[in-house]
Amino acid sequence: MQMSAPTLRLDAMQFFGRLASDYHAMFGITLAALRGQRILDCPSGPCSFVAEAVAAGIDAVGVDPLYIHTHAELRERCESDIAGTIKAMSAHGDHYSALDLITYADSKRAALHGFLADYEIGRAANRYIAASLPLLPFADQSFDQTFSAHLLVTYSSPESGGILTNSPFTEQWHQAALTELLRVTKRVLHVYPTTTRTSPARRHPYLEHIVARLQVSDEWKCRYELSTYHRGDPAQNLLNASLVIERVSPDHATV
Numbered sequence: 654m655q656m657s658a659p660t661l662r663l664d665a666m667q668f669f670g671r672l673a674s675d676y677h678a679m680f681g682i683t684l685a686a687l688r689g690q691r692i693l694d695c696p697s698g699p700c701s702f703v704a705e706a707v708a709a710g711i712d713a714v715g716v717d718p719l720y721i722h723t724h725a726e727l728r729e730r731c732e733s734d735i736a737g738t739i740k741a742m743s744a745h746g747d748h749y750s751a752l753d754l755i756t757y758a759d760s761k762r763a764a765l766h767g768f769l770a771d772y773e774i775g776r777a778a779n780r781y782i783a784a785s786l787p788l789l790p791f792a793d794q795s796f797d798q799t800f801s802a803h804l805l806v807t808y809s810s811p812e813s814g815g816i817l818t819n820s821p822f823t824e825q826w827h828q829a830a831l832t833e834l835l836r837v838t839k840r841v842l843h844v845y846p847t848t849t850r851t852s853p854a855r856r857h858p859y860l861e862h863i864v865a866r867l868q869v870s871d872e873w874k875c876r877y878e879l880s881t882y883h884r885g886d887p888a889q890n891l892l893n894a895s896l897v898i899e900r901v902s903p904d905h906a907t908v
């Protein structure tokens with residue numbers, strides 16, 4: 654089905670990250686609740702989530718294709734992407750009027766700062782791994798819980814409800830990426846966002862199809878958890894939620 658125009662449109666993927674407090678808002682989960690578990694963040698980008706989790710005593714790993722780059726290259730790339738994204742958001746001012754874009758940009762710089770402070774030491778300790786969905790270099794069920802934010806759905810094509818012009822992330826890619834995330838997850842996979850970037854927002858069709866398929870398997874249970882993370886005008890996104898996919902019996906084979 655053809656969507657209404659997106660409230661944001663970008664020509665390239667952004668190396669853009671968030672804080673552990675943003676993960677809390679997106680997924681409703683605190684770091685304290687993750688203690689004693691092995692956690693995957695994919696894609697992790699320039700997020701401070703892994704660094705903050707490790708500082709809280711959690712065994713956390715981040716994956717991103719850009720982790721082939723040096724500290725200096727990633728800093729430069731992220732600073733430029735923060736500026737570019739804020740410019741693009743300012744051009745859609747009506748939709749983001751509830752958001753203070755200066756504070757928003759500051760929080761992205763704080764995430765970058767936390768990430769960079771941990772990057773070299775974390776790479777040496779194998780907690781920042783360069784890899785690309787839909788292929789992850791981990792054994793089946795390696796992680797108790799996996800978090801995947803702002804890649805699936807977000808960077809799908811504007812025609813499907815995402816923001817990326819000429820997106821390579823087709824419905825088939827989403828199916829393969831989600832299957833791979835589930836393969837490496839023992840208990841729960843969390844995905845955010847789940848809605849289109851349209852006004853009003855709808856549940857993204859790729860996810861709806863994937864959830865419909867998983868619902869008939871006896872291995873996974875799916876539900877949506879309301880999210881408090883900002884998604885532009887709140888009145889236009891009453892479906893703001895993460896998708897929670899839980900393995901029915903954690904020792905089963907994968908999908």
Ligand SMILES: C[S@@+](CC[C@H](N)C(=O)[O-])C[C@H]1O[C@@H](n2cnc3c(N)ncnc32)[C@H](O)[C@@H]1O
Binds near residue numbers: 669696697785787
């Ligand atoms: C906007 S960031 C999201 C980071 C973080 N999860 C968040 O919510 O802020 C998107 C990230 O996806 C990464 N990416 C691009 N293609 C990817 C792929 N095929 N597999 C995994 N990550 C990918 C990019 O390098 C970028 O860092």
